[in-house]
Amino acid sequence: MHESNIFKDMENDVNSSNIDENTKKKLFANILNLKKQKINLMITGATGCGKSSTINAMFNMDVAKVGIGVDPETMEIKKFELDNLILWDSPGLGDGKEKDIQHSKGIISKLNEIDENGNPLIDLVLIILDGGSRDLGTSYELINSVIIPNLGEKAKDRILIAINQADVAMKGRHWDYENNKPLPKLVKFLEEKVQSVKNRVKEATGVDIEPIYYSAGFKDDDESQRPYNLSKLLYFIVKNTPMKKRLAYVNNTSKDQEMWSDSDEIKDYTAEIQKSFVETIVETSKAGGEIGKEIGDILGMGKTGEAIGRVAGAAVGTVKSVISSVGSFFSSFW
Ligand SMILES: Nc1nc2c(ncn2[C@@H]2O[C@H](COP(=O)(O)OP(=O)(O)OP(=O)(O)O)[C@@H](O)[C@H]2O)c(=O)[nH]1
Numbered sequence: 001m002h003e004s005n006i007f008k009d010m011e012n013d014v015n016s017s018n019i020d021e022n023t024k025k026k027l028f029a030n031i032l033n034l035k036k037q038k039i040n041l042m043i044t045g046a047t048g049c050g051k052s053s054t055i056n057a058m059f060n061m062d063v064a065k066v067g068i069g070v071d072p073e074t075m076e077i078k079k080f081e082l083d084n085l086i087l088w089d090s091p092g093l094g095d096g097k098e099k100d101i102q103h104s105k106g107i108i109s110k111l112n113e114i115d116e117n118g119n120p121l122i123d124l125v126l127i128i129l130d131g132g133s134r135d136l137g138t139s140y141e142l143i144n145s146v147i148i149p150n151l152g153e154k155a156k157d158r159i160l161i162a163i164n165q166a167d168v169a170m171k172g173r174h175w176d177y178e179n180n181k182p183l184p185k186l187v188k189f190l191e192e193k194v195q196s197v198k199n200r201v202k203e204a205t206g207v208d209i210e211p212i213y214y215s216a217g218f219k220d221d222d223e224s225q226r227p228y229n230l231s232k233l234l235y236f237i238v239k240n241t242p243m244k245k246r247l248a249y250v251n252n253t254s255k256d257q258e259m260w261s262d263s264d265e266i267k268d269y270t271a272e273i274q275k276s277f278v279e280t281i282v283e284t285s286k287a288g289g290e291i292g293k294e295i296g297d298i299l300g301m302g303k304t305g306e307a308i309g310r311v312a313g314a315a316v317g318t319v320k321s322v323i324s325s326v327g328s329f330f331s332s333f334w
């Protein structure tokens with residue numbers, strides 16, 4: 001159905017390699033297992049915080065199938081299905097008492113849903129805060145009283161807090177519009193915001209969370225959307241997704257390079273994201289078989305490596321070098 005599909009690429013690469021039939025069989029079984037994995041990502045936050053903008057910037061939305069819940073409690077939760085990646089876009093709090101109760105119930109019921117393997121349906125909850133808002137009271141209420149108490153023991157691993165609209169957090173001041181990044185005063189302001197959110201959550205729930213800040217950007221008539229730290233956000237999302245599920249992001253993240261190019265550069269987030277996909281492939285390929293370093297040549301240098309090399313905005317022309325670094329990364333495991 002889609003132009004590129006990481007699982008098809010893996011199958012083709014294995015098929016056209018000259019490894020023995022027995023090893024091929026094992027690899028096919030492992031690929032089949034990966035193909036079955038689904039990610040369920042919940043995205044929530046107050047009205048206007050930037051949920052839709054974030055989803056549009058990050059994911060390949062033109063292939064999404066859109067649905068809504070059927071029971072009254074989850075009716076306002078929008079469901080976007082992108083193959084194995086399922087996004088749940090849920091309103092947060094702050095829309096009035098009646099609505100808040102309804103939204104809380106909807107979120108709580110989603111968080112308590114169990115999948116066919118008996119695990120919680122929702123793998124990860126991304127809570128978006130509006131960095132420009134002075135009153136985050138309803139957001140704390142959402143995080144501390146609705147979400148964390150319904151995530152069970154491992155809440156810390158299934159929650160991400162991201163402060164959006166970094167560009168207008170100080171009403172547009174101290175933002176370097178030309179280079180699309182915060183100037184030192186704004187960096188300080190945003191770092192303080194991160195710290196205060198962290199403290200508020202810790203005090204109320206005892207849970208340690210490392211919030212990040214970013215900007216989903218906005219669409220102007222004459223300018224395209226230009227996010228900041230979107231690659232960092234995806235990096236945190238991928239890192240917090242169970243390993244064997246991660247490949248579902250490969251087919252479904254935006255192929256638009258502009259979305260990924262600007263970040264704080266504390267890490268090469270694009271490279272880190274790609275490495276974590278490679279990790280998944282290496283780990284699952286090893287399962288049940290004595291598969292040597294040739295897996296690097298087979299997948300790393302094949303269509304699979306190319307597909308991974310395109311994720312999170314690797315520049316056209318550098319794809320080849322990404323492939324070979326992915327290849328040597330594969331090989332370095334043996
Ligand atoms: N300057 C700036 N504007 C943003 C950013 N993110 C979102 N916006 C703007 O904020 C407004 C609301 O964004 P949405 O993405 O619709 O927010 P939402 O959370 O989906 O809102 P609801 O679906 O109504 O709850 C829009 O006008 C966006 O263009 C950002 O990072 N920077």
Ligand SMILES: [Mg+2]
Pocket residue numbers: 051052053
């Ligand atoms: Mg929206």
